[in-house]
Amino acid sequence: xxxxxxxxxxxxxxxxxxxxxxxxxxxxxxxxxxxxxxxxxxxxxxxxxxxxxxxxxxxxxxxxxxxxxxxxxxxxxxxxxxxxxxxxxxxxxxxxxxxxxxxxxxxxxxxxxxxxxxxxxxxxxxxxxxxxxxxxxxxxxxxxxxxxxxxxxxxxxxxxxxxxxxxxxxxxxxxxxxxxxxxxxxxxxxxxxxxxxxxxxxxxxxxxxxxxxxxxxxxxxxxxxxxxxxxxxxxxxxxxxxxxxxxxxxxxxxxxxxxxxxx
Amino acid sequence: xxxxxxxxxxxxxxxxxxxxxxxxxxxxxxxxxxxxxxxxxxxxxxxxxxxxxxxxxxxxxxxxxxxxxxxxxxxxxxxxxxxxxxxxxxxxxxxxxxxxxxxxxxxxxxxxxxxxxxxxxxxxxxxxxxxxxxxxxxxxxxxxxxxxxxxxxxxxxxxxxxxxxxxxxxxxxxxxxxxxxxxxxxxxxxxxxxxxxxxxxxxxxxxxxxxxxxxxxxxxxxxxxxxxxxxxxxxxxxxxxxxxxxxxxxxxxxxxxxxxxxx
Amino acid sequence: xxxxxxxxxxxxxxxxxxxxxxxxxxxxxxxxxxxxxxxxxxxxxxxxxxxxxxxxxxxxxxxxxxxxxxxxxxxxxxxxxxxxxxxxxxxxxxxxxxxxxxxxxxxxxxxxxxxxxxxxxxxxxxxxxxxxxxxxxxxxxxxxxxxxxxxxxxxxxxxxxxxxxxxxxxxxxxxxxxxxxxxxxxxxxxxxxxxxxxxxxxxxxxxxxxxxxxxxxxxxxxxxxxxxxxxxxxxxxxxxxxxxxxxxxxxxxxxxxxxxxxx
Numbered sequence: 001x002x003x004x005x006x007x008x009x010x011x012x013x014x015x016x017x018x019x020x021x022x023x024x025x026x027x028x029x030x031x032x033x034x035x036x037x038x039x040x041x042x043x044x045x046x047x048x049x050x051x052x053x054x055x056x057x058x059x060x061x062x063x064x065x066x067x068x069x070x071x072x073x074x075x076x077x078x079x080x081x082x083x084x085x086x087x088x089x090x091x092x093x094x095x096x097x098x099x100x101x102x103x104x105x106x107x108x109x110x111x112x113x114x115x116x117x118x119x120x121x122x123x124x125x126x127x128x129x130x131x132x133x134x135x136x137x138x139x140x141x142x143x144x145x146x147x148x149x150x151x152x153x154x155x156x157x158x159x160x161x162x163x164x165x166x167x168x169x170x171x172x173x174x175x176x177x178x179x180x181x182x183x184x185x186x187x188x189x190x191x192x193x194x195x196x197x198x199x200x201x202x203x204x205x206x207x208x209x210x211x212x213x214x215x216x217x218x219x220x221x222x223x224x225x226x227x228x229x230x231x232x233x234x235x236x237x238x239x240x241x242x243x244x245x246x247x248x249x250x251x252x253x254x255x256x257x258x259x260x261x262x263x
Numbered sequence: 264x265x266x267x268x269x270x271x272x273x274x275x276x277x278x279x280x281x282x283x284x285x286x287x288x289x290x291x292x293x294x295x296x297x298x299x300x301x302x303x304x305x306x307x308x309x310x311x312x313x314x315x316x317x318x319x320x321x322x323x324x325x326x327x328x329x330x331x332x333x334x335x336x337x338x339x340x341x342x343x344x345x346x347x348x349x350x351x352x353x354x355x356x357x358x359x360x361x362x363x364x365x366x367x368x369x370x371x372x373x374x375x376x377x378x379x380x381x382x383x384x385x386x387x388x389x390x391x392x393x394x395x396x397x398x399x400x401x402x403x404x405x406x407x408x409x410x411x412x413x414x415x416x417x418x419x420x421x422x423x424x425x426x427x428x429x430x431x432x433x434x435x436x437x438x439x440x441x442x443x444x445x446x447x448x449x450x451x452x453x454x455x456x457x458x459x460x461x462x463x464x465x466x467x468x469x470x471x472x473x474x475x476x477x478x479x480x481x482x483x484x485x486x487x488x489x490x491x492x493x494x495x496x497x498x499x500x501x502x503x504x505x506x507x508x509x510x511x512x513x514x515x516x517x518x519x520x521x522x523x524x525x526x
Numbered sequence: 527x528x529x530x531x532x533x534x535x536x537x538x539x540x541x542x543x544x545x546x547x548x549x550x551x552x553x554x555x556x557x558x559x560x561x562x563x564x565x566x567x568x569x570x571x572x573x574x575x576x577x578x579x580x581x582x583x584x585x586x587x588x589x590x591x592x593x594x595x596x597x598x599x600x601x602x603x604x605x606x607x608x609x610x611x612x613x614x615x616x617x618x619x620x621x622x623x624x625x626x627x628x629x630x631x632x633x634x635x636x637x638x639x640x641x642x643x644x645x646x647x648x649x650x651x652x653x654x655x656x657x658x659x660x661x662x663x664x665x666x667x668x669x670x671x672x673x674x675x676x677x678x679x680x681x682x683x684x685x686x687x688x689x690x691x692x693x694x695x696x697x698x699x700x701x702x703x704x705x706x707x708x709x710x711x712x713x714x715x716x717x718x719x720x721x722x723x724x725x726x727x728x729x730x731x732x733x734x735x736x737x738x739x740x741x742x743x744x745x746x747x748x749x750x751x752x753x754x755x756x757x758x759x760x761x762x763x764x765x766x767x768x769x770x771x772x773x774x775x776x777x778x779x780x781x782x783x784x785x786x787x788x789x
Contacts, residue, residue, distance in 0.1 A: 343769075345607070345608075345609055347611075368569055368570045368572075369570075369572075371569060371570055371573065372570045372572045372573045372576070375573055375576065376765075376766075376769070376770055377769050377770055377771065378769045379603075379607070379609070379766070379767055379768045379769040379772075380558060380559065380577070380581065380612075380766050380767050381559075381604055381607070381609040381611055381612050381767060382609065382769075383573065384559040384560070384561055384566070384611055384612055385609070385611040385612075387561060387565070387566055387569045387570065387573065388561060388565075388611065390569045391565060391568045391569045394568060394569060395568070401567070401568070401571070404567075404568075404569070404570065404571060405570070405571070405572060406571065406572075407567075407571035407572045407574065407575040408572075408575065429774065429777060429778050429781075430777045430778065430781060431781045431785070432758075432781075433757075433758050433761070433777055433778075433780040433781035433784060434758040434759070434761040434762055434773070434777045434780060434781075435590075435758065436585075436588060436590060436758070436759055436761070436762030436765075437758075437761050437762045437765050437773050437774070437777055440580070440584075440585070440762065440765060440766075441765075441770070444576060444580055445770065452572065467769075467771075468771060471735070471769075471771070472735075473735060473771040473772070473775070475771070475774070475775055476770075476771045476774055476775075
């Protein structure tokens with residue numbers, strides 16, 4: 001399939017390009033894109049500089065969010081926005097940065113529901129090339145139907161009540177599928193921590209400027225163990241990978257949620 | 264053109280894949296993606312399961328919206344979001360599911376105005392491959408300038424008034440082109456029913472989270488014959504193909520519009 | 527790299543197609559897409575007609591915005607929306623229409639911050655093919671670190687204050703990177719006029735329906751020399767290249783900003 005070979009070429013070429021750049025700090029991605037500094041410089045020497053000094057040596061070095069979390073957030077952003085151009089590069093970076101194949105698999109599955117089936121399918125098509133190249137096989141992937149985590153009945157009852165208030169009888173199908181499979185199955189799958197599911201979810205919402213759903217999921221993220229500092233730094237990662245306006249739409253929501261949290 | 268050959272490969276490969284899956288209920292799409300269960304399973308066995316059990320055997324079997332309408336809505340969602348990865352697959356599914364080539368042609372034309380020229384051009388590039396493969400030729404397409412439906416003068420006067428209130432003198436060009444060609448030509452083209460034009464329009468708005476324009480077009484859709492149950496089920500289709508957050512932004516608007524309708 | 531060869535093929539094929547169309551007014555783009563009238567007609571004869579009569583002979587001929595500005599706005603829209611399908615076509619059109627390679631380079635750099643790194647990288651990948659074909663080399667590009675314009679201390683102090691009010695302490699990283707590099711470096715780069723940076727910025731915001739940030743940047747654009755008539759016509763260009771709903775979300779903001787400006 002043509003998209004497949006494209007991915008292969010992007011990956012290998014990207015890797016070659018990075019080698020040229022000679023960046024090798026295992027704590028940092030080798031570059032901000034599958035395009036090499038040289039390739040970027042043929043259009044914008046400034047953008048090559050910002051990619052190296054501001055993004056790789058600046059953003060990615062900040063301690064407020066771990067390299068592993070930044071990679072998970074960045075992959076979530078690209079999948080959620082349907083941006084496959086650098087996706088293979090960032091999936092490779094995520095695997096190099098401590099995100100497991102199992103977690104990447106669950107992230108794409110989770111985002112099929114939060115960012116649309118077609119974005120997830122395009123991501124699968126990129127990921128399967130990277131997985132194949134790294135020899136990640138079926139036995140290294142999450143089960144289709146594993147034993148699920150225990151559901152939090154009180155949180156679930158509150159969630160159902162708020163869905164009822166939002167939708168009334170306008171879309172019974174949406175209400176049903178939100179209960180099962182989304183909250184009675186997907187969210188309870190064991191191979192991605194609730195904290196990481198929340199991290200991927202708020203990244204997806206921020207990446208697409210979907211602030212209407214952000215406050216609720218951000219509170220859930222903080223309940224699930226994401227720290228307030230990490231939440232604020234996700235907004236910084238969003239600025240670079242989803243653009244400043246989406247970060248400035250998310251920032252005030254993070255501020256409000258954090259200020260309203262009981263300490 | 265490379266994108267062309269990509270589409271060809273996607274289509275043929277997708278078809279092969281579906282054959283493997285051995286789904287053959289003519290009332291259902293053969294799969295949820297151009298990727299086969301096996302291909303999806305190399306990254307996420309769970310996503311392969313959800314695609315088969317939840318999407319094809321679940322969503323698409325619901326009676327609240329016909330298979331034909333679900334296909335039209337799904338194509339509209341992908342075109343409106345610029346998601347070409349599975350577009351050939353869903354255009355084929357639409358043709359298999361009762362959407363005519365004439366209706367698909369008009370849908371892409373309509374969405375050039377509602378989702379941007381570039382999204383429509385990318386869709387044309389995918390559709391022309393499918394049309395060529397199926398021998399759909401010029402004599403099977405709508406005329407460039409057919410006799411138009413009669414315009415509803417009262418509705419048109421109300422529309423112009425609301426545009427005037429929205430824009431004042433800020434953008435005379437937008438006001439002019441909205442009158443002609445959009446409402447004095449595109450909306451009056453005979454080869455796609457007003458009800459279907461409305462269905463495509465609200466699908467496009469919901470797919471991109473554009474709720475500001477949704478209430479007006481939803482009322483027009485209900486005036487044009489879409490039922491309230493169908494409108495609510497479009498939101499369910501949106502959840503899977505445009506993501507849960509867009510569905511939850513659209514749902515409350517549908518509720519409000521339906522509750523305010525005189526019975 | 528496959529995406530590269532795709533671009534090459536798109537460009538050359540697109541050019542061939544335009545030649546067929548035989549449009550040659552240097553004041554107008556040769557067509558509304560890299561697809562020829564004939565190619566578009568195999569799916570929608572109507573869309574071929576609208577592309578020629580309404581877009582090229584209609585929209586692009588309007589005097590409220592120069593051909594050069596329309597090209598800059600259109601490239602900004604496509605980069606900001608990550609729509610690469612016709613991007614090579616419109617970058618070629620921009621170069622033919624009076625946008626310099628230096629300005630295109632700065633536009634892509636600017637949009638890396640406003641529309642996300644991945645959209646900018648995908649645009650670089652398309653632009654480098656066009657630049658290579660036209661023999662645009664390093665000596666024809668802006669320096670990575672040129673002498674910067676003087677910053678407007680009063681405007682900068684006001685900007686920092688409003689960021690502080692928006693974010694509080696929720697995302698220190700976003701506040702820092704917004705000051706430097708965004709406003710202390712990118713916005714002060716000399717190779718794209720402040721007026722054009724503002725034009726590119728509001729085009730990007732309108733193209734993605736990001737109205738929350740639009741009023742502030744529109745006021746800055748008018749302060750930087752964009753006229754109110756030009757601002758209103760950008761909305762018209764948005765309608766065709768980013769879809770009617772985004773234009774109708776932007777229009778009322780333009781109206782409000784213009785009405786509130788002291789004359």
